[in-house]
Amino acid sequence: MNDRSRLYSVLAALVLGLVWIPGASQGVADYNPVTDERLRNPEPENWLMFRRSYDGWGYSPLDQIDTGNVAGLEPVWTVSTGMTEGHQAPPIVNDGVMYVTTPLNSVLALDAATGDTLWQYRRQMPFDIRLGHPTNRGVALYGDKAYMSTSDTNVVALDAATGEVVWETVVEDYNGGYYMTGAPLAVNGRIMVGVSGGERGIRGFVAALDSETGEEIWKSYTIPGPGEFGNDTWPGDSWQTGGAPTWVTGTYDPDLNQTYWGTGNPGPWIGDARPGDNLYTNSLVAFDVGSGEITGYHQYHWNGSWDWDEVSAPVLIDITRDGQTVPGLVHAGRNGYLWLLERRSDGIGFIDAEPYVNHNVFTRLDPETGRPEYDPERKPGLGKSATFCPSLHGGKNWPPAAYNPVTGLFYIPANDNLCTTMAGEEVEYRRGQQFVGTDIRETSLVEGADHVGELQAWNLDTGERVWMHEFGEFSNWGPILTTAGGLVFLGGTADRWFRAFDGMTGEILWQARLNSGITGVPSSFAIDGVQYIAVQSGWGVDAAGSQRRVDGLFGNPETIVPQGGVVWVFALPGQ
Amino acid sequence: MTLRDTVMVQGVMAVQCTPEATIIARATGAQVADEQDKSPLAVPRSGERRRVLRALCAVGLALPMASRAQGASGAASPPAENDQLVFAFGERAGEAIAPDDLALGTEQVFAYPMDPLTGEVRNGTRLNQIVLVHVDPAGLSEQTRARAVDGIVAYSGVCTHTGCDITDWDTSSNRFQCPCHESQFDPSDGARVVGGPAPWQLAALPLKLVDGLLAVAGEFEGRVGFMQPGLDPLGGLGR
Structure with a gap:
């Protein structure tokens, strides 16, 4: 591109209200391209995607830091992101180069050992955008590029070595209520992305773009259109504005070549407004990576009326049942049930489910299908108020659970003892605006409750909760990292502590007080034989709102949590 | 629109087309200050720069703030007295x-x-x-x-x-x-x-x-919309 054409590009970008500004670039020498083979079998020292591996475990096989020495963990370097609001992305590391994304879609490339800045990408949002959730959950790495989905519903491909924009694709129109926050998922030359906007009358989808060109390969809607299976679960034209967003990165089974995504709530929130099951809202949906065809689904709850987005992707874990190993799909639902499902080439089977927090809506699950029956008194309707537990924020919101094959336990960042009271109201669809249709929601505590936030550890083979840590009068919005050192790391509470737990017992072995609350996904990596733990702090979005309500419920003054993103990297001294 | 002036202040390039319309393109201080044209936003020198800035103004940038005079016509113009x-x-x-x-x-x-x-x-x-x-x-x-x-x-x-x-x-x-x-x-x-x-x-x-x-009865009093950290998209315009 010559100077003149570059200038015209800038002009065009300005007209569109979009400006990209790479920072002074040192670049990356000898960048190691990310191949499908590396993504399927990531080196222990690397963290190449949202949950490190396609199975969604959030597990690092590094064990230099363990239960015996973690008490000595110390900060190695930090860097400010220059942004406020909710920092949720993991530090993603490829052979010593770290990539972090921030609210408002900046990307920092850093020397993961020293904290030296290598390049920065900054994005200017359009003036008229509605930033419902100003956050981002990370890049995908593939080939020689880093990919990010953006709040103005683009996917941008950056040269991983220099930060220069290689291509940029408009996936949807942000004026229609769409926005994007999730890390893309890279498989076989496809960059798959989900979408947000379940509160704004969108029609959800997962799209796959060509990794080299950005051209759309497929776009598979999570609400079926006329003539497609499931469209008759929507009255009239309600399918067009029915929600079913997909704002958390999916998982992937290379053997079946299927990718699994969770879908969010229907819109408007109140089921009376759209009688029917409303497929595929609040579901697990399996897509064929090649064609985008929906190959199976499991709807966790039908005709949703509680804002329980089930967007977290199921974690791929082998489960033992009746002496047999079953290829499982495990999901700690926002509806407060822990779901065990089976992945098959011809669909998804139901194994078992049970509540892991206080729950008062489901009266029974069909033993064959898992389909719940509801207590009608706990289902809000148009003009009908109902109190239901867990609250609309759910037993577990988006922060990912984790699985550790060494301890054999599944770790859930939970919030218990909260309920919501709300009633439905008629709502007019206005393109891009809030399309929820309830009165002002009230939050309450289960009678006698003394805590909200929890970290739970489950043995999936026995169905037993092995231990639980309670976070008192703080809610827990902490994504989980677990390691071969037998450790579980998370922040998530408004007191700004970042903690390491003994994965077998739940004992707190180490903690550090950071600059702000931590809702970032922690990661672990190694360089030259030194293991590091990395996380972004930076309080904001739903965690902040949730804690404000919890403070009020316990009669506490509002917890002051200063905002501002910082990347923290820890290691043992003397390494 | 006529090009009247450009100013450089602390890494902020302000392109002033008229007193009513100011486009602020925020870049990292180092990039703009050293004018090494590494960045797509780096502005070329002298005559080339002026042509670019004139073009920026000429296209109007389709931004609502580009026309702010009272009674200005246009669906994107802000509310004016007597509307x-x-x-x-x-x-x-x-x-x-x-x-x-x-x-x-x-x-x-x-x-x-x-x-x-x-x-x-x-x-x-x-x-x-x-x-x-x-x-x-x-x-x-x-x-x-x-x-x-x-x-x-x-x-x-x-x-x-x-x-x-x-x-x-x-x-x-x-x-x-x-x-x-x-x-x-x-x-x-x-x-x-x-x-x-x-x-x-x-x-x-x-x-x-x-x-x-x-x-x-008069213009908006105060700022319309929100402000992106590190970037004041509507700065100085009172919207």
């Missing part, structure tokens, strides 16, 4: 709003300004969305009373936190509430922030009556 207020949505969209259309103590109505000369509704940008509400006139602050028609007050309908629409109304406290992060604003007192994360009040729009209908 009528019309319903933004619903069955009565486009109809003029009378005080009797706003019952005391009920939730806000969304409106757009309409050029009274051309009849053009200024709905070309959601930054022109206005929320109207009727509150107890006895409870108005002095400054708010000066902008109100009896107890009817008008504010920008765009939240100052992250730009969401102010669609919720808390009937128990008579406050606007943003559905995204639950910022609350007191319409009786300049829409000051009374809860949630919003950093400042909603921009206020002075009202008057023209032929018994609600009309705009």
Whole structure:
């Protein structure tokens, strides 16, 4: 591109209200391209995607830091992101180069050992955008590029070595209520992305773009259109504005070549407004990576009326049942049930489910299908108020659970003892605006409750909760990292502590007080034989709102949590 | 538009096309300051730069702030004095709003300004969305009373936190509430922030009556919309 054409590009970008500004670039020498083979079998020292591996475990096989020495963990370097609001992305590391994304879609490339800045990408949002959730959950790495989905519903491909924009694709129109926050998922030359906007009358989808060109390969809607299976679960034209967003990165089974995504709530929130099951809202949906065809689904709850987005992707874990190993799909639902499902080439089977927090809506699950029956008194309707537990924020919101094959336990960042009271109201669809249709929601505590936030550890083979840590009068919005050192790391509470737990017992072995609350996904990596733990702090979005309500419920003054993103990297001294 | 000047201040390149329209392109200080053309935003020197800046102005950038003079025409122009207020949505969209259309103590109505000369509704940008509400006139602050028609007050309908629409109304406290992060604003007192994360009040729009209908008495007072950290997209324009 010559100077003149570059200038015209800038002009065009300005007209569109979009400006990209790479920072002074040192670049990356000898960048190691990310191949499908590396993504399927990531080196222990690397963290190449949202949950490190396609199975969604959030597990690092590094064990230099363990239960015996973690008490000595110390900060190695930090860097400010220059942004406020909710920092949720993991530090993603490829052979010593770290990539972090921030609210408002900046990307920092850093020397993961020293904290030296290598390049920065900054994005200017359009003036008229509605930033419902100003956050981002990370890049995908593939080939020689880093990919990010953006709040103005683009996917941008950056040269991983220099930060220069290689291509940029408009996936949807942000004026229609769409926005994007999730890390893309890279498989076989496809960059798959989900979408947000379940509160704004969108029609959800997962799209796959060509990794080299950005051209759309497929776009598979999570609400079926006329003539497609499931469209008759929507009255009239309600399918067009029915929600079913997909704002958390999916998982992937290379053997079946299927990718699994969770879908969010229907819109408007109140089921009376759209009688029917409303497929595929609040579901697990399996897509064929090649064609985008929906190959199976499991709807966790039908005709949703509680804002329980089930967007977290199921974690791929082998489960033992009746002496047999079953290829499982495990999901700690926002509806407060822990779901065990089976992945098959011809669909998804139901194994078992049970509540892991206080729950008062489901009266029974069909033993064959898992389909719940509801207590009608706990289902809000148009003009009908109902109190239901867990609250609309759910037993577990988006922060990912984790699985550790060494301890054999599944770790859930939970919030218990909260309920919501709300009633439905008629709502007019206005393109891009809030399309929820309830009165002002009230939050309450289960009678006698003394805590909200929890970290739970489950043995999936026995169905037993092995231990639980309670976070008192703080809610827990902490994504989980677990390691071969037998450790579980998370922040998530408004007191700004970042903690390491003994994965077998739940004992707190180490903690550090950071600059702000931590809702970032922690990661672990190694360089030259030194293991590091990395996380972004930076309080904001739903965690902040949730804690404000919890403070009020316990009669506490509002917890002051200063905002501002910082990347923290820890290691043992003397390494 | 004519190119009048360019200034460089602390890494901020301000392209001033007219006194009314200022485009601020924020870059990292180092990039602009050293003018090494590494960045796509780095501006070439002398004549080339002037041509680029002139082009920037000539295309108007399709931004609502590019035309701000009172009475300016265009659907994206901000509300101007004497504009009528019309319903933004619903069955009565486009109809003029009378005080009797706003019952005391009920939730806000969304409106757009309409050029009274051309009849053009200024709905070309959601930054022109206005929320109207009727509150107890006895409870108005002095400054708010000066902008109100009896107890009817008008504010920008765009939240100052992250730009969401102010669609919720808390009937128990008579406050606007943003559905995204639950910022609350007191319409009786300049829409000051009374809860949630919003950093400042909603921009206020002075009202008057023209032929018994609600009309705009002056420009927005305060900033419309939210501000991106490290970038003040509407800086200096009072919107």
